[in-house]
Amino acid sequence: xxVRSPALAAGCALVAVIVAMALxxxxxxxxxxxxxxxxxxxxxxxxxxxxxxxxxxxxxxxxMLGARVAVVASLGAVAVGGPLGPAVGVLAGLAARWLDDALxxxxxxxxAFPTLLLAMLVVAAKQTSLAAAITAIGxxxxxxxxxxxxxxxxxxxxxxxxxxxxxxxxxxxxxxxxHVLPNIWPTLAVNLALQAGLAALAEASLSYLGLxxxxxxxxxxxxxxxxxxxxxxxxxxxxxxxxLLAMLVIGANLIAQGIREQxxxxxxxxx
Amino acid sequence: xxxxxxxHFAYRGGPEVLTDVSFPVVAGRGLGLVGESGAGKSTLxxxxxxxxxxxxxxxxxxxxxxxxxxxxxxxxxxxxxQDPYSSLDPRQRVDRIVAEPLRSLGLLTSRDRRAExxxxxxxxxxxxxLPEEAASRYPHEFSGGQRQRIAIARAVVCGPxxxxxxxxxxxxxxxxxxxxxxxxxxxxxxxxxxxxxxxHDLTVVASLCEETVVLEKGRVVExxxxxxxxxxxxxxxxRRxxxxxxxxxxPPAQRTAEPPDSG
Amino acid sequence: MTLLDVRDLCVRAxxxxxxxxxxxxxxxxxDRLGLIGESGAGKTLAxxxxxGLLPRGxxxxxxxxxxxxxxxxxxxxxxxRLRxxxxxxVFQEPLTALDPLKRVGALVAEPLRRRRRLRxxxxxxxxxxxxxxxxxxxxxxxxxAFPYELSGGQRQRVAIAMALACEPALLIADExxxxxxxxxxAEMLALLDGLVRSSGMGLLLIGHDLGVVAGVAxxxxxxxxxxxxxxxxxxxxxxxxxxxxxxxxxxAARRLHGALDGLAR
Numbered sequence: 001x002x003v004r005s006p007a008l009a010a011g012c013a014l015v016a017v018i019v020a021m022a023l024x025x026x027x028x029x030x031x032x033x034x035x036x037x038x039x040x041x042x043x044x045x046x047x048x049x050x051x052x053x054x055x056x057x058x059x060x061x062x063x064m065l066g067a068r069v070a071v072v073a074s075l076g077a078v079a080v081g082g083p084l085g086p087a088v089g090v091l092a093g094l095a096a097r098w099l100d101d102a103l104x105x106x107x108x109x110x111x112a113f114p115t116l117l118l119a120m121l122v123v124a125a126k127q128t129s130l131a132a133a134i135t136a137i138g139x140x141x142x143x144x145x146x147x148x149x150x151x152x153x154x155x156x157x158x159x160x161x162x163x164x165x166x167x168x169x170x171x172x173x174x175x176x177x178x179h180v181l182p183n184i185w186p187t188l189a190v191n192l193a194l195q196a197g198l199a200a201l202a203e204a205s206l207s208y209l210g211l212x213x214x215x216x217x218x219x220x221x222x223x224x225x226x227x228x229x230x231x232x233x234x235x236x237x238x239x240x241x242x243x244l245l246a247m248l249v250i251g252a253n254l255i256a257q258g259i260r261e262q263x264x265x266x267x268x269x270x271x
Numbered sequence: 272x273x274x275x276x277x278x279h280f281a282y283r284g285g286p287e288v289l290t291d292v293s294f295p296v297v298a299g300r301g302l303g304l305v306g307e308s309g310a311g312k313s314t315l316x317x318x319x320x321x322x323x324x325x326x327x328x329x330x331x332x333x334x335x336x337x338x339x340x341x342x343x344x345x346x347x348x349x350x351x352x353q354d355p356y357s358s359l360d361p362r363q364r365v366d367r368i369v370a371e372p373l374r375s376l377g378l379l380t381s382r383d384r385r386a387e388x389x390x391x392x393x394x395x396x397x398x399x400x401l402p403e404e405a406a407s408r409y410p411h412e413f414s415g416g417q418r419q420r421i422a423i424a425r426a427v428v429c430g431p432x433x434x435x436x437x438x439x440x441x442x443x444x445x446x447x448x449x450x451x452x453x454x455x456x457x458x459x460x461x462x463x464x465x466x467x468x469x470x471h472d473l474t475v476v477a478s479l480c481e482e483t484v485v486l487e488k489g490r491v492v493e494x495x496x497x498x499x500x501x502x503x504x505x506x507x508x509x510r511r512x513x514x515x516x517x518x519x520x521x522p523p524a525q526r527t528a529e530p531p532d533s534g
Numbered sequence: 535m536t537l538l539d540v541r542d543l544c545v546r547a548x549x550x551x552x553x554x555x556x557x558x559x560x561x562x563x564x565d566r567l568g569l570i571g572e573s574g575a576g577k578t579l580a581x582x583x584x585x586g587l588l589p590r591g592x593x594x595x596x597x598x599x600x601x602x603x604x605x606x607x608x609x610x611x612x613x614x615r616l617r618x619x620x621x622x623x624v625f626q627e628p629l630t631a632l633d634p635l636k637r638v639g640a641l642v643a644e645p646l647r648r649r650r651r652l653r654x655x656x657x658x659x660x661x662x663x664x665x666x667x668x669x670x671x672x673x674x675x676x677x678x679a680f681p682y683e684l685s686g687g688q689r690q691r692v693a694i695a696m697a698l699a700c701e702p703a704l705l706i707a708d709e710x711x712x713x714x715x716x717x718x719x720a721e722m723l724a725l726l727d728g729l730v731r732s733s734g735m736g737l738l739l740i741g742h743d744l745g746v747v748a749g750v751a752x753x754x755x756x757x758x759x760x761x762x763x764x765x766x767x768x769x770x771x772x773x774x775x776x777x778x779x780x781x782x783x784x785x786a787a788r789r790l791h792g793a794l795d796g797l798a799r
Contacts, residue, residue, distance in 0.1 A: 160358035161368075164425065167320050168372035169345040182362045307715035308686070415573075444572035444742055449786040471716060474790035477797055502797030515720035517745030519791055522773045 008258020014251030018244060022067040031058035033065055033218065043234065050236050053226060063240055065218035069207075070200045070248055073134055077199030078192055080138025081145050086188060088142065089149020090176060093157065104150070110143035115202050116209075123211045130213035137202045141195045148191055152184040186263030190256040197252025204245055220245050272298045272465065273319065273348060273433055277328035280314055280489075288314050289489045291328070296433060301459065301466045303476030303497060305512065306486035312469045315486070316437045319467070320350055345376055349426035353438035355418035359410040365421055366392050366406035372429040395428040396421075398462065399454060416447035420454065427462055434458070437469045452478050473516050477501055485509045537561050537704055537736045538584065538621075539599040545579045545760075548591035554580050554760045557596075563703060566730060566737040568751030568768065570744060572783075576760040577740045581706050584738070585621050586613040601703055618649055622697035624690070626709040631693050632681040638665070638692050639677030645699040664695045669725060687718035691725070698729065704736040711746060723750055744787040748772055756780050 030049070035057065044051045050059040092103040110118070119136035126132040156162065156179065165175050206212035207221030215222075220241035227237030273296040280289040289311045296302050306312050317323045318330055321337050321344045329336050332344055349372065352358040359368055369392045373379050381387045393403050399420040410418055419439060426434055436455070440448040456479060458464050470476050476483055476497065483500040485493040485508065493506040504510045538561040545554035554576040561567050569577045583594045586605045598605040601620040605613065617623075625631045632641060642661045646652050652660050665673035668691040681689055690710060697705060707726065711719040727750050730737045741747040748754060748768035756764040756777065764777040775781045 159360075160352040160354060161360040163320075163322065164350065164352065164358055164422070165360075165371060165375070166322060167345060167348075167350050168375045168425070168429075169342060170371060170375040174375070179360050179363075183360065307717065445744065445786045445790070446572070446782050449789055452790075473716070474794045478790060478793040498797045501794060511717045513794075515716040515718075516791075516794060517720070517723070517743065517749050519745050519772050519787060520748050520769050522769060 005258040005261040007254045008262060011251045011254025011256075011258055014247050015255065018067050018248050018251070019071055021064050022071045025064045025068055029058075029061045029064055031061045033057065033061050033216065035061075044236055050240055051234060053223070053237055054230060059237055059240065062218045062223055063220070063244060066220040066223060066241060067244065069130065069213050069217055069219045070203065070245070072130065073137065073203035074196040074200045074248070074252070076134035077137040077141045077202075078196045080135065081141030081195060082192055084138070084142040085145025086149045086181075086184075088146040090153055090180065092146070092150040093153025093180075094172070094176070100150075104147075107143050107147045107150075110139070111147065113140075115140040115198075116205055119202065119206050120209075120211055123206070128211055128214045130217060133203055133206050133212050137199045137206075140202070141192075141199060144195065145188065145191060149184065149188060152187055153180055156180050156183045186260060189259045189263065193252050193256035193259060197249035197256075200248050200252075201245065204241075272296050272333060273467070274331040274334075275315070275319070275328070276331055278315075278318060278325045278330065279327040280311075280318060280323070280325050287326075287489060289318075289325075292486070292489070292491055293328075294484045294491065294494055296465060296467055297482070298432065298465055299459075299463075300482050301468065301480035303480035303483040304467065304469045304486060305471065305473060305476055305483060307471060307512075309488065310486040311489040312471075312486060313437065316350070316435060316469055319435055320344075320348065342376065345372070346429060347431055348433040348435055349429065349431040351419070351422050351426050351434060351436040351439045353441055355415045355422060355442060358422050359418055361410055363409075364406070365396075365408055365410065368410070368421065369395055369406070369425045369428055371425060376429055378429055391428055392424075395424040398427060398458065399424045414447075416443055416451060419443065419451055423454065423458070427458060427464065430462070432463070432465060433467055434464045435467045435469075438471070439468070440475055441470065441472060448475070455479060473501055473512060485512070535602050536599065537563050537565070537601060538738070540580075540584065540596070541598075542596040543580065543583060543598060544595045545576065545583055545588065546593050546595075552760060553592070554583070554757075557757075557760075557762055559755055559762070559765070561704070561736050561738065563736055564734045565753065566739065566751045568747035568754045569738060569740045569757060570742065570747045570754055570783075571757035572742055574759075575757040577742075577757055578708055580757070581623070581708055581738065581740055585617055585623060585706065587617075587623075618645060618700040618702065620702060621704040621706055622700045622702040624693050624697050624705070624707045624710045626712050632689060634681055636680075637677065638679050638681065638684070641681075641692065642677070642695050642699055645696055649700045660699075664699050665692075667698065667729070668692070668695045670695070685718075686714050687722060690714060690722060694726070694729070698733070701733075702735060704738060705730065706738045706740070708740045709742070710739075712741070712743075719746070726750060744772065744783060745791065756783070 053059055053062065088103060092100045115137065118140050119133060122136035123132045162175060162179060165179055170178065203212050204219065204221030207219035208225045212221055213219050223241045224238060227234065231238045275292050275294055278289055278292040279287060281287040292315065304312055304315065318325055321341060332340060332347060337344055366389065370388045373388055373391060379387050392406055396403060396405055401417065401420050401424065410421065413421065440451050443451065452475060455466055459466055466479060468476060468480055480497050483497040484491055485500060485506065487508045493500050493504065493509045500509060501513055504513050540560065541558050543554060543557040544552060547553055557580055559567065569580065571577050579588065582588050584598055584600065584605065586608060588594055594606050596606065600616060603616055605616065639661050642664050643657055646657055646660050646664065650660065661677055662673045665676055670676050670688060670691050684692065710726065711722050714722060723746065739747055739751050751768055754766060754768050754771045755762050756771065758779045764771060764775065764780045771780060772784060775784045
């Protein structure tokens with residue numbers, strides 16, 4: 001499919017920068033992440049493009065490694081929430097009244113917890129690790145997506161073309177794959193793209209609180225935390241991770257908008 | 272052919288919406304089911320399509336109950352709905368929409384199913400007066416009347432005997448309405464279809480149906496040949512329905528008999 | 535003074551498409567004009583433009599003089615005063631037109647308080663009068679009901695009562711019976727007919743059903759694709775339509791009615 005949406009192109013470009021940065025770290029970083037030979041809190045210059053942190057580590061290196069965690073958190077949350085959310089939502093949408101009600105209550109309870117609190121509980125139950133953080137964020141994403149899916153499924157099921165499919169002799173599984181999913185996936189994809197951006201934000205928040213990926217993983221959230229005290233003397237250490245985080249979230253939002261524009265056949269000529 | 276026999280229906284925990292409804296659908300005799308909102312017409316449609324079971328009584332196809340005969344029912348009875356915007360999946364092309372009964376009922380038998388499907392879809396589109404290239408388009412590219420033709424093509428593609436049309440022309444303007452009534456009348460003859468038409472619009476029923484069943488609050492209050500039921504209504508409710516149809520004004524000459532204020 | 539004078543009204547969509555073009559007509563007090571056309575012909579937009587209620591993004595040009603005041607381009611406050619006093623509207627779907635959280639009595643009281651400055655017992659009396667004027671049974675009980683507790687016909691009567699409470703010089707009714715059953719429609723049209731006749735206000739009736747509109751309106755204006763293609767008395771148009779589109783519509787309506795009337799013989 002030709003990319004005709006400027007939003008999608010811009011979003012992909014923003015996200016691509018971050019993903020490229022994360023991939024690059026597997027082959028090359030300006031300095032060794034553990035290298036503390038630079039002076040402490042050096043300003044940006046020729047030796048260290050963005051300066052150094054208060055341990056004397058190269059900031060650019062830390063940022064690039066942070067991109068890895070951010071991308072992994074985004075993708076991980078979507079990998080958990082992407083299948084789980086719609087599966088639960090479709091089940092609830094199609095299920096008998098009592099099961100639907102039960103699932104709705106469970107989802108509401110999950111949603112009532114702020115993502116961070118949920119994450120803190122999961123992390124507390126296991127221990128701080130990137131996997132635990134991603135599991136927690138993924139669960140929260142699943143609950144949001146499941147509830148959205150349930151509403152969307154019910155809306156589609158009320159349409160006459162579903163009745164027509166039934167009187168055409170189409171079985172329920174084929175109705176779900178042939179009519180329900182194609183009609184709800186654009187909205188779901190939009191929502192998942194948004195959730196991916198929010199997942200990166202959630203991971204940063206967890207790291208900021210010291211509940212995210214533990215060292216030696218570099219995380220933008222923890223970088224923010226560590227640079228907080230010295231924000232006046234070396235603002236780059238705060239601004240740089242903040243800017244990249246914003247880039248990722250905005251990129252995800254633009255992609256979401258782009259998907260919406262591309263997927264709608266009413267905006268698309270058929271030839 | 273199709274028959275409702277002593278049908279009662281109530282939604283769970285609700286009051287009865289259909290009470291002792293009986294009528295036969297005779298092959299070749301168009302049947303109009305008329306009544307106001309709340310008369311139970313839509314529920315009756317669901318029962319006749321086998322999408323819900325009567326709480327008492329039976330819907331019969333060729334004299335037998337529907338239980339376990341879903342496939343036979345689907346092949347014999349196909350629906351057309353009121354809202355041409357909700358009855359076609361917006362994400363499927365017309366060829367896929369129209370071919371759905373063929374695929375789902377397993378009616379494609381030749382080696383090359385794709386070609387057979389395309390051929391039968393083209394045929395069905397021709398029956399309803401749509402050009403062949405309509406097959407590769409999406410529903411939103413069509414007007415309300417054309418969409419309703421697509422829905423009719425989907426209904427007739429598998430060669431059913433009964434077309435169960437639920438207010439098929441109510442959402443359309445009068446010119447399109449008449450052209451669709453003509454289409455249905457033509458299909459009756461060319462395809463040997465029996466049309467069962469649910470409508471609140473008596474003029475539509477009068478145009479297309481030989482038999483009429485009048486429903487009021489879930490009960491059949493009058494039933495028989497359309498000419499008798501709507502031409503000389505016996506039940507007060509039918510009389511009210513007929514009297515309520517807005518009439519066209521008389522010719523200008525007649526109006527001069529009234530006080531001259533009509534200018 | 536002419537009640538409503540529309541000159542060369544054009545309505546454009548946000549993307550510049552022309553939805554109504556070159557529409558002109560005028561109404562005197564007591565006139566009953568029917569605006570008829572298929573869906574998408576621009577009837578409703580024309581009516582909304584007349585009272586300055588076009589959806590956001592749509593633009594209107596030309597001139598609309600309502601009770602002598604220019605509506606197009608008028609500031610919101612002037613329009614607020616004009617609406618209600620000069621013109622009131624009844625829409626197609628009464629359920630969405632009535633605030634679901636207010637009781638019927640409160641809904642009807644609102645325009646009475648604003649327009650006639652009634653308070654207390656006088657207001658309560660006027661509400662009951664307004665409800666019985668539209669022939670709602672048991673107005674006292676009905677005034678305490680919420681809109682969802684009423685039938686479609688009753689809701690539309692409430693909407694009419696609200697519109698009439700403003701004592702407008704012009705009542706605009708946009709497909710007021712399209713959502714109603716045939717028998718209720720007949721009662722509603724008779725009610726509208728009687729109310730307009732007795733109060734001497736103007737009626738702009740919008741519809742797609744020739745039988746409905748021609749039954750109440752004296753004059754008809756036929757819209758097709760945003761343009762007025764024919765105008766005349768209802769009887770003239772039904773019996774001697776001139777424009778090809780009107781002829782099609784009349785022929786179609788005649789066939790449907792003929793099918794039903796033919797049975798009676």
